[in-house]
Amino acid sequence: MGRHRYIGALDQGTTSSRFILFDHGGRIVAGHQLEHRQIYPKPGWVEHDPLEIWQRCCDVIRATLQKSGVVADELVSIGVTNQRETVVCWNPKTGKPFYNAIVWQDMRTSDYIEALAADGGYDRFRLKTGLPLAAYFSGSKMKWMLDTIPGLRKAAAKGEAVFGTIDTYIIWQLTGGPGRGILVTDVTNASRTFLMNITELCWDQELLDLFSIPRNMLPEIRSSVAATAYGVTDGGGPLGGCLPISGILGDQQAALFGQACFERGSSKNTYGTGCFLLLHTGEEIVHSHHGLLTTVACRIGKQPATYALEGSVAVAGLLVQWVRDKLGLIKESGEIRELASRVKDNGGVYIVPAFSGLFAPYWRTDARGIIAGLTGYVDSGHIARAVIESTAFQTKDICDAMEKDSGLTFSELKVDGGAVVDELLMQFQADLLSIPVIRPEVTETTALGAAYAAGLSVGFWSGLSELKGHWREEKRWIASMGTDEREKQLRFWYKAVERTKGWLD
Ligand SMILES: Nc1ncnc2c1ncn2[C@@H]1O[C@H](COP(=O)(O)OP(=O)(O)O)[C@@H](O)[C@H]1O
Numbered sequence: 474m475g476r477h478r479y480i481g482a483l484d485q486g487t488t489s490s491r492f493i494l495f496d497h498g499g500r501i502v503a504g505h506q507l508e509h510r511q512i513y514p515k516p517g518w519v520e521h522d523p524l525e526i527w528q529r530c531c532d533v534i535r536a537t538l539q540k541s542g543v544v545a546d547e548l549v550s551i552g553v554t555n556q557r558e559t560v561v562c563w564n565p566k567t568g569k570p571f572y573n574a575i576v577w578q579d580m581r582t583s584d585y586i587e588a589l590a591a592d593g594g595y596d597r598f599r600l601k602t603g604l605p606l607a608a609y610f611s612g613s614k615m616k617w618m619l620d621t622i623p624g625l626r627k628a629a630a631k632g633e634a635v636f637g638t639i640d641t642y643i644i645w646q647l648t649g650g651p652g653r654g655i656l657v658t659d660v661t662n663a664s665r666t667f668l669m670n671i672t673e674l675c676w677d678q679e680l681l682d683l684f685s686i687p688r689n690m691l692p693e694i695r696s697s698v699a700a701t702a703y704g705v706t707d708g709g710g711p712l713g714g715c716l717p718i719s720g721i722l723g724d725q726q727a728a729l730f731g732q733a734c735f736e737r738g739s740s741k742n743t744y745g746t747g748c749f750l751l752l753h754t755g756e757e758i759v760h761s762h763h764g765l766l767t768t769v770a771c772r773i774g775k776q777p778a779t780y781a782l783e784g785s786v787a788v789a790g791l792l793v794q795w796v797r798d799k800l801g802l803i804k805e806s807g808e809i810r811e812l813a814s815r816v817k818d819n820g821g822v823y824i825v826p827a828f829s830g831l832f833a834p835y836w837r838t839d840a841r842g843i844i845a846g847l848t849g850y851v852d853s854g855h856i857a858r859a860v861i862e863s864t865a866f867q868t869k870d871i872c873d874a875m876e877k878d879s880g881l882t883f884s885e886l887k888v889d890g891g892a893v894v895d896e897l898l899m900q901f902q903a904d905l906l907s908i909p910v911i912r913p914e915v916t917e918t919t920a921l922g923a924a925y926a927a928g929l930s931v932g933f934w935s936g937l938s939e940l941k942g943h944w945r946e947e948k949r950w951i952a953s954m955g956t957d958e959r960e961k962q963l964r965f966w967y968k969a970v971e972r973t974k975g976w977l978d
């Protein structure tokens with residue numbers, strides 16, 4: 474292995490960016506994480522500053538290298554993983570963004586989506602894309618920019634405007650930026666744009682026409698584990714060397730990969746800003762009849778792509794951030810558990826955080842969040858408990874839909890993501906599902922998955938069976954709630970969900 478010993482993974486998430494170094498055993502050697510601003514210009518709109526995101530990526534890379542003492546020569550290759558669907562539009566000659574990144578949670582195109590759905594229904598394009606019509610996906614966000622930003626179409630015609638999901642933007646920056654950066658994405662990210670045919674794995678002209686998106690604004694679609702590296706990092710950039718970039722995965726697919734879910738029937742649930750449960754369906758494209766998405770799980774080199782069913786919850790850890798930043802009830806996300814521990818139960822309070830409408834399995838853009846069950850008895854502890862519990866309830870809804878769609882029955886749930894440190898959440902999740910909830914030793918599975926993709930590509934790891942050997946259980950939670958109590962809790966949750974629907978006119 475010589476001096477080359479580590480794989481670097483850049484994980485650009487909704488809330489923060491991380492750079493993590495992994496060794497040959499898939500263990501974390503060093504890492505650094507920084508948050509970026511959430512910009513809310515109007516209700517239902519969510520933006521990020523692309524330049525700030527790139528700056529944070531540079532900062533976390535430099536800080537990780539500095540604190541570990543690792544130099545570029547000791548890195549074999551780099552993998553990139555990212556919040557999906559979020560769209561950046563920029564001039565590839567100058568690097569100047571035309572607008573803030575429009576974030577996946579942003580609902581500004583809801584009316585347009587409703588109009589599209591009025592003619593043929595939400596599932597009009599499901600066979601081709603695996604997705605229902607929803608403002609969540611990138612296509613309508615790109616159309617909004619093209620329709621709104623003066624001169625954008627003209628700039629695109631001159632090759633002075635491109636669209637990219639965050640992977641594309643970051644890799645363009647890493648490979649040299651203005652005039653030099655490469656424009657690539659992978660099949661998992663492309664499968665979330667609503668512009669890719671998930672069987673043929675290419676941009677689809679009918680969908681490009683639907684949203685009036687010029688083909689030349691989009692990057693090349695490549696495999697997640699590169700058959701040959703996409704490009705090399707710019708020696709003058711934050712890594713300080715010319716390293717191959719050889720793996721790209723959308724963050725939820727990366728977590729699936731990092732949890733060693735390589736085979737049909739394996740699954741994981743990631744608790745981050747949102748919450749995303751993915752069930753691997755092998756090479757089969759399974760279409761949902763219960764509000765789930767069909768998405769590309771991975772493509773390794775020239776092998777056939779594999780697929781997953783996905784249950785996407787928009788607001789999970791984000792609700793904790795909201796309580797921290799907007800209500801000021803806590804100062805750090807971790808304090809939510811302490812506050813919730815002051816009370817023995819939720820005191821009858823249920824929170825449905827439909828900030829961006831309801832995602833899976835309901836897909837209701839007209840829903841908005843509620844706090845239900847308030848009485849004079851309720852205090853901040855009950856609210857904190859309801860905050861934590863809302864994530865577990867939403868996951869229960871997804872598991873039920875997943876079992877109906879797949880015909881499988883969950884016997885356990887593998888979990889990961891920033892919020893799985895919350896033991897109250899983990900226990901309540903096991904209680905609601907009546908199955909064990911299992912946390913692996915490495916919970917940074919998103920970054921690990923990107924590292925695996927990059928390392929497999931360059932032969933750092935021999936294959937999937939070697940990677941499977943890295944997975945180790947750290948802790949499990951066993952269900953202890955009685956059936957009557959569980960059914961009561963769920964009954965109130967469903968009532969609360971019903972009350973969010975149709976809130977918008
Ligand atoms: N101790 C904690 N308890 C509950 N939630 C937490 C805790 N620590 C972090 N979180 C939540 O987890 C989310 C961050 O998880 P992470 O996996 O880093 O998200 P992302 O990849 O979406 O940026 C935040 O929304 C935060 O509120």
Ligand SMILES: O=P(O)(O)OC[C@H](O)CO
Nearest residue numbers: 486487556557745746747
């Ligand atoms: O950044 P995360 O971990 O909240 O993931 C966001 C998802 O990719 C959105 O689809």
